[in-house]
Amino acid sequence: MNGSLKSALRSEAFVLFIVVLLGLTTLSIFTSQFLVVFNIYVLLYNIALAAIVAYAQMVVVATGGLNLALGATGALSGVIMGMLMEWYGMPLPVVIVAGLAAGALMGWINGFLTVKTGINPFIITLATASAYTGTTMAITNANPFYGIYDSVLSWAQARTGIFPWPAVVTIAVALLLGVLFHFMTLGRQILAVGGNRQAAELTGVPVGRVIIRAHTISGFLAAVAGYLTMARVEAATPTIGNDWLLPGFAAIIIGGVLLEGGRVAVVAVIFGVTILELIANALAINRINPFWVTLLQGSLLLIAVILGQMRRASKAVGVRDLRGARLSGETT
Amino acid sequence: MGANRARLITIWDRAGLAVVVLGSWLLFGAFADGFTSQFNIYSVGRLVSILVVVGLSQMVVLAIGDFNLSVGAIGGVVAMFLGWLIEQWGIPWPLAIPLSVLFGMLLGAVNGLLIVKSRLTGFIVTLGTAGVMSGTMFILTKVEAFRDLPSSFLDFGKTKYFGLFSPLVILMLLLVVGLFYMYKGTTLGRQTLATGANRRAAEISGISTDRIVIISHAISGALAGTAGVMLVLRIGSAIPSIGTAGGGDWLLPSFAVAAIGGTLLTGGVVNVPGALFGGLLLGTIENGLTLLNIPSFWVQLISGLVLLVAVVLDRARAVTVERSRMGVMA
Numbered sequence: 001m002n003g004s005l006k007s008a009l010r011s012e013a014f015v016l017f018i019v020v021l022l023g024l025t026t027l028s029i030f031t032s033q034f035l036v037v038f039n040i041y042v043l044l045y046n047i048a049l050a051a052i053v054a055y056a057q058m059v060v061v062a063t064g065g066l067n068l069a070l071g072a073t074g075a076l077s078g079v080i081m082g083m084l085m086e087w088y089g090m091p092l093p094v095v096i097v098a099g100l101a102a103g104a105l106m107g108w109i110n111g112f113l114t115v116k117t118g119i120n121p122f123i124i125t126l127a128t129a130s131a132y133t134g135t136t137m138a139i140t141n142a143n144p145f146y147g148i149y150d151s152v153l154s155w156a157q158a159r160t161g162i163f164p165w166p167a168v169v170t171i172a173v174a175l176l177l178g179v180l181f182h183f184m185t186l187g188r189q190i191l192a193v194g195g196n197r198q199a200a201e202l203t204g205v206p207v208g209r210v211i212i213r214a215h216t217i218s219g220f221l222a223a224v225a226g227y228l229t230m231a232r233v234e235a236a237t238p239t240i241g242n243d244w245l246l247p248g249f250a251a252i253i254i255g256g257v258l259l260e261g262g263r264v265a266v267v268a269v270i271f272g273v274t275i276l277e278l279i280a281n282a283l284a285i286n287r288i289n290p291f292w293v294t295l296l297q298g299s300l301l302l303i304a305v306i307l308g309q310m311r312r313a314s315k316a317v318g319v320r321d322l323r324g325a326r327l328s329g330e331t332t
Numbered sequence: 333m334g335a336n337r338a339r340l341i342t343i344w345d346r347a348g349l350a351v352v353v354l355g356s357w358l359l360f361g362a363f364a365d366g367f368t369s370q371f372n373i374y375s376v377g378r379l380v381s382i383l384v385v386v387g388l389s390q391m392v393v394l395a396i397g398d399f400n401l402s403v404g405a406i407g408g409v410v411a412m413f414l415g416w417l418i419e420q421w422g423i424p425w426p427l428a429i430p431l432s433v434l435f436g437m438l439l440g441a442v443n444g445l446l447i448v449k450s451r452l453t454g455f456i457v458t459l460g461t462a463g464v465m466s467g468t469m470f471i472l473t474k475v476e477a478f479r480d481l482p483s484s485f486l487d488f489g490k491t492k493y494f495g496l497f498s499p500l501v502i503l504m505l506l507l508v509v510g511l512f513y514m515y516k517g518t519t520l521g522r523q524t525l526a527t528g529a530n531r532r533a534a535e536i537s538g539i540s541t542d543r544i545v546i547i548s549h550a551i552s553g554a555l556a557g558t559a560g561v562m563l564v565l566r567i568g569s570a571i572p573s574i575g576t577a578g579g580g581d582w583l584l585p586s587f588a589v590a591a592i593g594g595t596l597l598t599g600g601v602v603n604v605p606g607a608l609f610g611g612l613l614l615g616t617i618e619n620g621l622t623l624l625n626i627p628s629f630w631v632q633l634i635s636g637l638v639l640l641v642a643v644v645l646d647r648a649r650a651v652t653v654e655r656s657r658m659g660v661m662a
Contacts (some may be wrong), residue, residue, distance in 0.1 A: 128640075130584050134631075246460075295468055297467075298465075302446070
């Protein structure tokens with residue numbers, strides 16, 4: 001009992017939680033505009049959105065792959081939803097289902113091509129990203145769709161105090177991913193494929209199918225993030241997702257997800273996202289050049305990978321520490 | 333069957349790509365007005381030269397089985413560095429250009445050093461450094477272009493030899509020849525390919541693979557920087573969005589040019605003249621479609637598809653080269 005408490009205190013999620021607390025305290029003390037209801041609401045909204053992007057990347061990275069087409073998928077899904085609203089006036093449920101299905105399909109294509117060709121998913125998704133972006137531009141002619149339904153916009157703006165209601169989507173996604181990786185065969189299979197592909201194959205895991213499903217989930221989540229972005233900026237712009245790659249990877253690496261696969265961290269990733277968004281928020285309220293965000297995200301990513309590498313060198317880490325804070329001692 | 337297939341692929345390697353490029357010339361020559369005009373040949377030459385050098389900058393790290401996601405960032409940073417040297421410091425451009433390329437080489441060497449020290453893949457390291465490099469550049473330049481470059485510099489960028497060829501073409505050809513010689517005729521080149529084919533084996537046979545990784549990334553940085561300089565020469569000003577717009581404008585072409593040319597993505601095999609043809613193909617398609625008034629997004633879509641086709645062929649080739657490593661990130 002005592003031992004598991006100790007290891008919980010040393011766990012990734014807990015350390016990150018402390019970092020977040022420190023950041024919150026510092027900002028509250030030194031920046032008068034930080035601890036304001038509206039600012040915290042904006043911060044939470046940004047966290048909710050960035051978390052879904054990070055999760056979309058995490059699911060594929062868990063298999064040992066990656067998805068460079070994340071942003072392109074989010075953009076094309078968003079644009080398809082915008083098109084269905086502006087041009088065809090379809091009922092909202094149809095629009096949403098079609099958009100999410102389009103995202104899932106794009107993810108499925110990524111997975112299918114990766115598995116069938118045996119080519120590095122980096123190259124496959126680099127190529128499909130270009131194809132998806134090309135399609136987005138072909139549909140929009142580089143002009144956004146502004147005909148977003150009022151119901152969507154008011155839903156996106158709904159808030160109670162500091163809590164943005166669209167964040168419910170993120171909470172639901174996090175819970176579902178928790179269920180997936182804890183209790184479902186597919187989740188365990190994804191981690192098995194990422195942890196040791198050959199061993200997974202030998203023990204009868206349908207590796208190809210698992211990879212395709214992980215990509216499909218990734219595409220689906222990219223579409224969810226595309227929908228949230230569209231609702232937020234009140235337009236389906238072709239530039240949705242342009243800047244999802246670096247922060248997505250930075251958040252999951254900070255959260256302790258292993259790039260070579262086999263390990264996810266649903267809770268810790270939220271803290272990783274929070275750290276990144278706190279920095280962005282601090283820069284924004286102090287009116288500092290927004291390009292610092294890119295610089296700092298890149299630096300944090302590098303620091304996180306190097307720290308992770310050092311930690312791994314110093315102790316032989318158990319691979320499947322997916323339960324975040326609570327149970328990590330037990331699984332190692 | 334294996335031998336047949338190997339022969340087929342060898343034939344494709346030697347002639348297939350040239351046939352495809354010729355075919356595209358015939359096609360656009362017949363249907364696109366002005367494709368064969370002197371001015372168009374001149375501008376295709378400039379476009380292709382930059383594409384080829386961008387592709388070479390990726391090829392030299394693919395040779396060791398690594399990636400460089402920061403080629404666009406380095407190109408942009410070096411372009412701005414060049415503008416800064418000339419405008420802010422008044423350094424004569426014939427001196428500023430080699431200094432800028434050297435700076436690109438330094439940035440590449442930093443990538444290599446970080447990769448070697450951290451024992452991480454080039455993918456994640458260069459994703460991080462790309463953010464740091466372009467972020468720093470945006471902050472320092474305040475996203476303002478250097479537009480007052482000296483007229484002798486601009487004239488040099490607009491030089492035409494025989495009314496057809498730009499100095500950029502000559503520079504690109506020199507780089508192609510130089511790299512071809514490096515991989516075929518020097519110890520460094522052979523050691524690089526050995527490192528890419530099988531790092532452990534290379535290490536056991538006494539090659540300092542860490543050194544090779546750093547050198548390859550330094551060359552990649554120098555080439556990306558050269559491409560940045562070439563782009564400044566082509567457009568006549570140093571603008572911050574060179575190479576980086578939209579999260580990596582150069583990323584797709586860099587891989588496409590190298591892969592179309594027959595460079596293996598798994599390392600150990602490069603094809604330097606192939607990159608020349610890869611650049612010719614992409615440049616021709618881009619130019620031809622523009623002349624046909626086909627919107628530029630089709631170029632992007634088609635580039636993606638061309639890359640897909642190229643890597644599938646690459647895969648077939650890799651199988652025959654009998655180096656079936658897993659297609660997952662190493």
